[in-house]
Amino acid sequence: MKKTLAYFTSMAALALACGLPALAQTDFNVTKTMHIGGEGAWDYLTVDSATHRLFVTRTTHTMVIDAVTGKTLGDIPGQKRSHGTAIVPAVGRGFITDGGGDGAIVVFDLKTYATLGTLATMPDSDGIIYDPAANLVLAVSGDKGMLMTFKPDIDPVNGKIDPPIDLGGAPEFLAYDDAGKAYINLEDKDMVAVVDLKTRKVIARWPVAPGGHPVGLAIDRKTHRLFIGCRNPQKLIVMSTDDGKIIADLPIGAGVDATKFHAGKAFASCGDGQLIVASEKDGKFSVDQIVKTPNGARTMGIDDSIFSVYLPTAEFEPAPAGAASKRPRPKPDSFMIVEVGQK
Numbered sequence: 001m002k003k004t005l006a007y008f009t010s011m012a013a014l015a016l017a018c019g020l021p022a023l024a025q026t027d028f029n030v031t032k033t034m035h036i037g038g039e040g041a042w043d044y045l046t047v048d049s050a051t052h053r054l055f056v057t058r059t060t061h062t063m064v065i066d067a068v069t070g071k072t073l074g075d076i077p078g079q080k081r082s083h084g085t086a087i088v089p090a091v092g093r094g095f096i097t098d099g100g101g102d103g104a105i106v107v108f109d110l111k112t113y114a115t116l117g118t119l120a121t122m123p124d125s126d127g128i129i130y131d132p133a134a135n136l137v138l139a140v141s142g143d144k145g146m147l148m149t150f151k152p153d154i155d156p157v158n159g160k161i162d163p164p165i166d167l168g169g170a171p172e173f174l175a176y177d178d179a180g181k182a183y184i185n186l187e188d189k190d191m192v193a194v195v196d197l198k199t200r201k202v203i204a205r206w207p208v209a210p211g212g213h214p215v216g217l218a219i220d221r222k223t224h225r226l227f228i229g230c231r232n233p234q235k236l237i238v239m240s241t242d243d244g245k246i247i248a249d250l251p252i253g254a255g256v257d258a259t260k261f262h263a264g265k266a267f268a269s270c271g272d273g274q275l276i277v278a279s280e281k282d283g284k285f286s287v288d289q290i291v292k293t294p295n296g297a298r299t300m301g302i303d304d305s306i307f308s309v310y311l312p313t314a315e316f317e318p319a320p321a322g323a324a325s326k327r328p329r330p331k332p333d334s335f336m337i338v339e340v341g342q343k
Contacts, residue, residue: 028277028291031308032339034070038063042312042335044084044127044258047301054301054337055094056312057082062096062106064113065337067303067310074113079106084128086137088152095152097125097139105139107156117156121148122164131176134197138182140171147171147184147195165200167193173258175219175226177241183226185214192217192226192239206244211235216259216268227266229256236268236278238285248285252276257298262307269311271298275340291340296330309340 040058047054053073054065062082064074080100087094087110096106103121105128108114122141125148130137136149146164154161169186171193176182182195186205190212194204208214208228214237216229225247228237236259238248255271265288268276275291297311314330 027342028275028289028309028340029343030291030293030338031341031343034065034337034339036063036065036070036072036335036337037333038072038075038335039333040335041330042299042314043082044299045301045310045312045337046085046087047303047310048087048089049303049305050089052303052305054310055085055087056337057084057096058335067308067337067339070337076106076108076113076115078115078118080104082106083126084139086128086130086139088130088137090132091152093152093156095128095130095137095139097121097128099124099126099142103141105137105161107154117159119150119154119156119159119161121161122146127171127173129174129176131182131197133176133178134180136197138174138176140167140174140184142170142172142187145170147174147182149197163200165195165202167195167202168205169193172215173217175217177219177224178221181241183217183219183241185217185228187213187215190214192228192244194241194244204244206239208235208237208239209246210249211237216256218259218261218266220261220266227259227261227268229259229268231256236266236276238266250276250278250285250287253290255298258300260300260302260309262302262304267300267302267309269293269298269300269309271296273297275300275309275311293338293340294336296328297338307342311338311340312336313338 052067062076079098083097098104103125105119107116124143128139150161169189172185174184211230213231218227224241226239236250253270253274266278277289296313300311315334316328
């Protein structure tokens, strides 16, 4: 995931200028803040709902955190620029995308957190998920514009990924539909690519307008809908997976990096300190609530067994005078994970 967020104060002002609704509904609230510390930036957060573990990449290492206690259970080293984690409990493995150098995916043991091996991939290996219906790990290379796949029981030392699929644009995140299709945001093309995993071909590319620069992506498999977080214009796009039709577009904050869907609620986490909560009522989508979160809380994961949302961030140093457009620097050892839930 590209770290291109502007200074968070400026983003908040921009979001207010765009007229986000100020809603009084308070179903969701920040319920806990876990101060984790440690070195490194952060990117995707992956939740293991069965064990309440959080896997969060920290540039050169990936931390495993107990979501109940905030205790660090493990720390997997050896990455150059880690991005995301996919877990496959059926084979007892996890997979970390490493976008540094020529690109790699680190394979590790889910119980011991020991590294089992490293798969050669492509530069800027980024978003990664597991599709249980196809029994494939799916990952994207942003620089090469490719979808990479492999079976989770691959030989972690000598195994090779499947021949990559050319997406025709720069991918960010992805989703699957349980019916043999994958959906991938193409940030530079303002489109979603649809891939048939059986024929291994792109079968459609759907525009996300009136949104643009799509990054976050989630799916409601029951109603066949995608939820796409767009940075420019700032929109949460609701799209049909049947034909690519835009069903709704909702205003969101600046610096979105992730979207999620669970139990009828769509979420968009924005770096300017807003977690957007949306839902459908009587066939119409609307923003239900805007939860105030710390600045920088732009990615998230959901524990669907207890319906808690987890967002990584840190405290930030004040920006130097005249540097409003520059990324703020996190304070040393201030990394934290914020939990949002329903009281």
